[in-house]
Amino acid sequence: MTNKRTCLYDKHVALGALISPFGGFDMPIQYSGIIDEHQAVRKHCGVFDVSHMGEVTVCGNDAERYVQHIFTNDVAGAPKGQIYYGMMCYENGGTVDDLLVYKMDEQQFFLVINAANIDKDWAWMQEQAKGFDIELVNRSDDYGQIAVQGPEAEAVVEEVLQLACKELVFYTTKTLEVDGEEVIISRTGYTGEDGFEIYGSHDFIRRQWDKLMASGRCKPCGLGCRDTLRFEVGLPLYGDELSSEISPVMAGLSMFCKFDKEEFIGKEALAKQKAEGVSQRVIGIELRDKAIPRHGYAVLFNGEKVGEVTTGYHSISTDKSVCMALVDTACAKLGTELSIQIRKKVFPGVVVKKRFYDKHYKK
Numbered sequence: 001m002t003n004k005r006t007c008l009y010d011k012h013v014a015l016g017a018l019i020s021p022f023g024g025f026d027m028p029i030q031y032s033g034i035i036d037e038h039q040a041v042r043k044h045c046g047v048f049d050v051s052h053m054g055e056v057t058v059c060g061n062d063a064e065r066y067v068q069h070i071f072t073n074d075v076a077g078a079p080k081g082q083i084y085y086g087m088m089c090y091e092n093g094g095t096v097d098d099l100l101v102y103k104m105d106e107q108q109f110f111l112v113i114n115a116a117n118i119d120k121d122w123a124w125m126q127e128q129a130k131g132f133d134i135e136l137v138n139r140s141d142d143y144g145q146i147a148v149q150g151p152e153a154e155a156v157v158e159e160v161l162q163l164a165c166k167e168l169v170f171y172t173t174k175t176l177e178v179d180g181e182e183v184i185i186s187r188t189g190y191t192g193e194d195g196f197e198i199y200g201s202h203d204f205i206r207r208q209w210d211k212l213m214a215s216g217r218c219k220p221c222g223l224g225c226r227d228t229l230r231f232e233v234g235l236p237l238y239g240d241e242l243s244s245e246i247s248p249v250m251a252g253l254s255m256f257c258k259f260d261k262e263e264f265i266g267k268e269a270l271a272k273q274k275a276e277g278v279s280q281r282v283i284g285i286e287l288r289d290k291a292i293p294r295h296g297y298a299v300l301f302n303g304e305k306v307g308e309v310t311t312g313y314h315s316i317s318t319d320k321s322v323c324m325a326l327v328d329t330a331c332a333k334l335g336t337e338l339s340i341q342i343r344k345k346v347f348p349g350v351v352v353k354k355r356f357y358d359k360h361y362k363k
Helices: 009-014 034-043 063-070 115-128 153-159 202-215 223-232 267-276
Strands: 018-022 025-030 046-049 054-059 083-089 095-105 108-113 135-138 144-149 173-178 181-186 195-200 219-221 280-287 298-301 304-314 321-328 337-342 345-352
Touching: 009 025, 009 202, 025 223, 034 046, 034 219, 034 223, 046 202, 046 223, 054 063, 054 115, 063 108, 063 115, 083 115, 095 115, 095 173, 108 115, 115 135, 144 153, 144 202, 153 195, 195 202, 223 304, 280 304, 280 337, 298 321, 321 337
Parallel strands: 046 219
Antiparallel strands: 018 025, 046 144, 054 108, 054 135, 083 095, 095 108, 144 195, 173 181, 181 195, 280 321, 280 345, 298 304, 298 337, 304 321, 337 345
C-alpha cells in the first residue's frame, strides 16, 4: 500500500527534506538537521507540516453529550473557543487515542486526532455515536495544517501571515475569514514552546507555507525534532507512552480524566486503577552516561528486567541522556536506581521527573 502525501509534500521535496514514512504518510523527518531545527524552535521560530493529523467535526443537539461520552476530560458548559486535551478510552481503560477537542460553538466541536489512528478512531467514534442526535464528519482529507512554534511565533504569525493571534491565550482558538474561506487558528502545539496551529484548505496552507519560507524568519522543521521537542517536556506520543495497553492512569495523565463528571467510556476501569494502583507506570530516567536509551531497550532493577524504554534521546536542550520508560510500579519512585541495557552493556540511571526541560507557554 502506498503512503499518503500531504498538500505540502512537493514543498518538502523542493527544500531537500529527508522524507520517511510516518503514520501512513510520507513526511519530512529533517531539513537542515534535527539539532539545528530543534534549537530554532527553542530559541526563535520553526514551522511544521502537520497536515497528516486527523480532524473530525461533531455537530448537533447532542454534540456536547456525545463528546462527554467518548472523552476523558470535561467539556460541559465550555466557553466558545476553549480547547481541551484528553483521551478516548476503551471500556477496560486502554487508550484509543489522545486528542484535542475544540469548542467551536454551542453545538459544534472540532476534534484533532493522531495521523496513524485516523481510520481506527473514525470507526470507533462512529460506533459510539449510535443513539446520539449528531452529525459526525471525518474532515481529515479536507484540511491542511501547519504549526508555527517558538518564542518568535506570535510575531511571525502576526507580521508574516497577517493573521491576528496575539489576543489568543494558551489552549484557545478562533476562526478567521481569509481570502473568502474560514480558517481555524489556535494557540497550541507539541513542542513545549509558545506557538500556533493553523487549519485551512490545502491551497491556503500552501500559500502560508510559501510566505513563511520567503520571510527568512523561521526554519522548516521535520518530525525528527518534533519528537525531540515533545519528549523533552514530557508530552506523550501515542504508540509509545499511550496505547491500547497503556491507560492514561499508567501514563501519569489522570489529571485529564475528570472522574467527577457523570460518565465517559472507560471511567469505571480508570477510577479503579486510580484507587487501587496499577502494575506499571510511565516514568523518567536519567542515565549517568552519554549512551542513548532507545525505544524497546530493557530497564533493569538489581539485574532483573522491570520494564522497557518508550522514548529515549540524548536531550538536545539539557545535554543529558534521558528516557521515558514503562516500568513496574514498585520501581517507579523518584530517586530509584535503575539501569538500562544498551546492546551488551548495562548503564546505570536514576528515576527522575518525566519533564526533562521546562515548558515555555504564554499564559
